[in-house]
Amino acid sequence: MEYNTQREQLKITDYGRNVAKMIDYAKTIADREERTQMAHVIVETMALVNPKVKERTDYRHILWDHLMLMADYALDVDCPYPVNRMEGEEMKPKAIGHRDSKIRYRHYGRALEDMIRAVAEMPEGDEKSVLTQQIAHTMKRQYLQWNRDSVDNDLIREQLSELSDGRVSLSPDFQFRDSKIYLDAMAAVVAKKEAGEKKKKKKKKKQQQ
Numbered sequence: 001m002e003y004n005t006q007r008e009q010l011k012i013t014d015y016g017r018n019v020a021k022m023i024d025y026a027k028t029i030a031d032r033e034e035r036t037q038m039a040h041v042i043v044e045t046m047a048l049v050n051p052k053v054k055e056r057t058d059y060r061h062i063l064w065d066h067l068m069l070m071a072d073y074a075l076d077v078d079c080p081y082p083v084n085r086m087e088g089e090e091m092k093p094k095a096i097g098h099r100d101s102k103i104r105y106r107h108y109g110r111a112l113e114d115m116i117r118a119v120a121e122m123p124e125g126d127e128k129s130v131l132t133q134q135i136a137h138t139m140k141r142q143y144l145q146w147n148r149d150s151v152d153n154d155l156i157r158e159q160l161s162e163l164s165d166g167r168v169s170l171s172p173d174f175q176f177r178d179s180k181i182y183l184d185a186m187a188a189v190v191a192k193k194e195a196g197e198k199k200k201k202k203k204k205k206k207q208q209q
Contacts, residue, residue: 011070014050016111022138023071024189036077041134043067044127048118049111104163107146108139113163120167132168136160141182151179 010020022042029035043063046053053059061081068075068083103110116135122128139156153176161169 012066015046015066015070016049016109016114018109018111018115018138018142019046019049020070021141022134023067023075025138025141025185026077027071027075027192028185028188032076032078035075038134039067039075039077039079041130044131045115045134048131049115051118105159108142108159108163112138112142116160116163116168120164128168129171132160132170133174135168136170136174136176137182140176140179141186144179144182145186148179148183 010017019042022038022045026035026038026042029038043060046063046066047059053062056062061084064079064081065084068079069085073083073085103113105113112135119128119131119135122131136156139160140151140153143151143156156176157170
């Protein structure tokens with residue numbers, strides 16, 4: 001079980017930890033075109049999770065800036081805007097209120113459930129289909145973090161339908177990836193993080209000498 005005190009502090013809390021995990025996963029995608037496509041999906045998800053940001057006329061540029069900031073400017077993709085390095089108050093989008101309703105499945109978290117509800121409001125089309133597929137992959141990854149011994153793809157399909165009140169569903173031909181692919185991607189993120197921390201410690205130690 002993962003506790004908040006053991007987690008890395010979010011650079012921008014308004015988008016939630018699941019968006020941060022989607023960004024970590026995007027970093028592990030080897031193909032640049034697929035990685036860029038994933039970045040676009042994440043930006044659309046960010047807009048759904050924090051709709052207040054749409055009140056700005058340049059909100060898409062802001063979302064991409066927030067994406068790059070949360071990725072430590074280490075997400076190599078074809079960004080449609082010049083990347084502005086942000087600091088201070090620029091990092092904080094307008095906050096949205098949180099509901100008092102209970103989380104149905106704690107291993108998915110509130111942010112992912114909010115994301116599902118937001119996608120449920122979208123009109124049918126390619127954009128909704130892509131976001132639904134990405135949510136399904138995220139659900140499986142979250143499920144595996146909670147229980148690595150067993151994961152039921154049909155159960156995830158059922159829970160996606162339940163959390164959206166039947167308004168979001170996967171196409172019959174949708175295929176989940178093998179569990180090992182998700183686990184390897186998560187392990188790669190952890191290894192990269194640990195390597196970065198070791199590098200920082202080594203650099204700090206060298207500066208102190």
